[in-house]
Amino acid sequence: MSTDVLDVVIVAPDAAETALMMDMLHDGPSLAEHPRIELRCQYSLAEGPLGWIASQPDAVLLDLRMLRNAEPACGERFFESQDGTPIILVGDAETLDPCVKAIDRVVVDYVPRSQLSGPLLRRSVLYAVELQRARLALLLSEHRYQQLLGSINSYTYSVEVVDGRSTSTHHGPGCLATTGYAPSDYAADPFLWFRMIHPEDRPMILQHLARLESGERVSPIEHRIRHRDGTMRWIRNSAIPRYDAVGHLCRYDGLLENITERKDAELALRKSEADLLAARDVQQHLLPHQSPVLPGYELAGASFPCETVGGDYFDFVPMLDDQWGIVIADGTGHGLAAALLAVELQATLRTLVQTYRTPAKILTLANRILFPSMPDAFFITVLFARLDARNRTCSFTTAGHPPPLILDTHGRLRKVPTPTALPLGILESTVFSSGPSVRLNVGDVVLLFSDGMYEVSPPGGKILGVDALVDIVRRHLDQPAHEIIRRVHEEVVAHGQPNKPQDDMTFVVLKVRMTPIPANPRAGFSLGSSRSCP
Structure with missing residues (x-):
């Protein structure tokens, strides 16, 4: 035994008896392998074990005269209330009768008064403590075993085969955790396993x-069983055939794995994918199916989400006074949450343009409407262009979005005055303002885009950047608007390969023509999961 200190409580009827046992224990041998014993005293059964809560003793020495002097019920309560502390009885055996059943559960040793001595008393205390420690270690080991057994999600089995027919089956001990039934249950009921299988x-x-x-080699099979607790479990059953000396099947060994968690995850994933596909269909339906026919102009847009649904969107909306609104927006991040923001913004803008004329007023009101319902750390950047097709002018209002670019017929950049402002959802009191109208010349190409169009990068490389994006556009200025979008998108994606785009990409191109362009009968062209309109 280690050299730690043992805390022992002596329960005796008087101080003299207590002092006697204390002297016996203290007068024992003081060896290195024996622990030191510290003693406490109490003179009533009613004091314990409640009085020990602050410091639980390692053992109790109980003088049997305490039982003789106390009410029987008091003695029984004393023993029944023990919480594992070993008790050593000291005295005459006839005193045990009143509460013998309770004593059997907690008493670990008995020292007759006629044989009472220091060495015997000390040895009895050490024995009681060691026995209790062994019991606790066994309980802990059993607990750990049960935990381990409960964590096992598979077990092995063997099936004996005679003349091509199964004759007996042995289930490994892990079947209890996997199916709820023990090997003995299967041995007693040969058809139990088949009844457990889902009909x-x-x-x-x-x-x-x-x-x-x-004798055919088969692949693992997955199926359902009903666990003993009534729940349905998914099982993967893998069997390996064994053959005798002449090549006949004599046995097959199998492994049963509980794959319920994986199946539940697959089901949740399929449902999530179905929900996302439905959300994508709704979002794609909200994007323009076809560009408006504007004599002297060619207008096209496309949105390429990096996930099933995206947070970018674009729109072409008729405004008061025969004006046209060209809107491009980018919600925080990407995915479903950003897509919901974009949908809410689109509905808000389409409502406001029916009453208000200027993009600045429309964005100011939209921000006030959307702000209370936007989660923290969410915002939307917007670029709102107001096109006066008849007078060939365009003004721009931005809410934290990349500014527009205008290239002339020779590919030279024109400066576009665009006041800067915070994105929607940052500050409820934000007031937006529009830049001055810009005169559009024949051959001009107006570009509106989200940051995903220029923030792509290859592994370990630098991002594309706006200047490189403009260079790509320059190479395709002679193409129709929708073809510019297609080719630019291809080159942007190629720049980031083998990385996939990490952000949504949205691109709108407005070209100024000398003569009106007839309406394109196509409703649009498809690029992956994007929505594009010529």
Whole structure:
């Protein structure tokens, strides 16, 4: 035994008896392998064990005269209330009768008064403590074993085969955690396993067994079983055939794995994918199906989400006074949350343009409307262009979005005055203002885009950047607007390869023509999961 200190409580009827036992314990041998014993005293059964809560003793020495002097019920309560502390009885055996049943559960030793001595008393205390420690270690080991057994999600089994027919099955001990039944349950009921199989899966299992018993090598099979607790579990059953000396199937060994968590995850994933596809269809339906026919102009836009749904969007909206609104927006991040923001913004803008004339007023009101419902750390950048097609002028209002670019017929950049402002959703009191109208010349190409168009980068490389994006556009200025978008998008994606785009990409191109362009009968062209309109 280690050299730690043992805390022992002596329960005796008087101080003299207590002093006697204390002297015996203290007068014992003081060896290095024996622990030091510290003693406490109490003179009533009613004091324990509640009085020990602050410091639980390692053992209790109980003088049996305490039972004789106390009410029987008091003695019984004393023993029944013990919480594992070992008790050593000292005295005459006839005193045990009133509470013998309770004593059997907690008493670990008995020292007759006629044999009472220091060495015997000390040895009895050490024995009681060691025994209790062994019991606790066993309980802990059993607890750990049960935890380990409960964490096992698979077990092995063996099936004996005679003349091509299964004759007996042995289930490994892990079957209890996997199925809720012990090996003895299967031994007592040979048809238990088959009854556990989901009725819809039984024909598949029978076919699988027939192929296996015919000697055919089969692939693992997945099916459902009903656990003993009534829940449905998914099982992966893998069997390996064994053959005798002449090549006949004599046994097959199998592994049963509980794959319920994986199946539940697959089901949740399929549902999530279905929900996202439905959301994508809704979002794509909200984007323009076809560009407006504007004599003297060619207008096209496309949005390429990096996930199933995106946070970018663009729109062409008719405004008061025969003006046209060209809107491009980018919600925080990407995915479903950003897509919902974009949808809410689109509905708000389409409502406001029916009443208000200027993009600055429209964005100011939209921000006030959307702000209360936007989660923290969410915002939307917007670029709102107001096109006066008849007078060939365009003004721009931005809410934290990359500014527009205008290239002339020779590919030279024109400076576009665009006041800067915060994105929507940052500050409820933000007031937006529009830049001055810009005169559009024949051959001009107006570009509106989200930051995903120029923030792509290859592994370990630098991002594309706006200047490089403009260079790509210059190479395709002679193409129709929708073809510029397609080719620019291809080159931008190629720049980041083998990386996939990490952000949504949206691009709108407005070209100024000498003569009106007839309406394109196509409703649009498809690029992956994007929405494009010529």
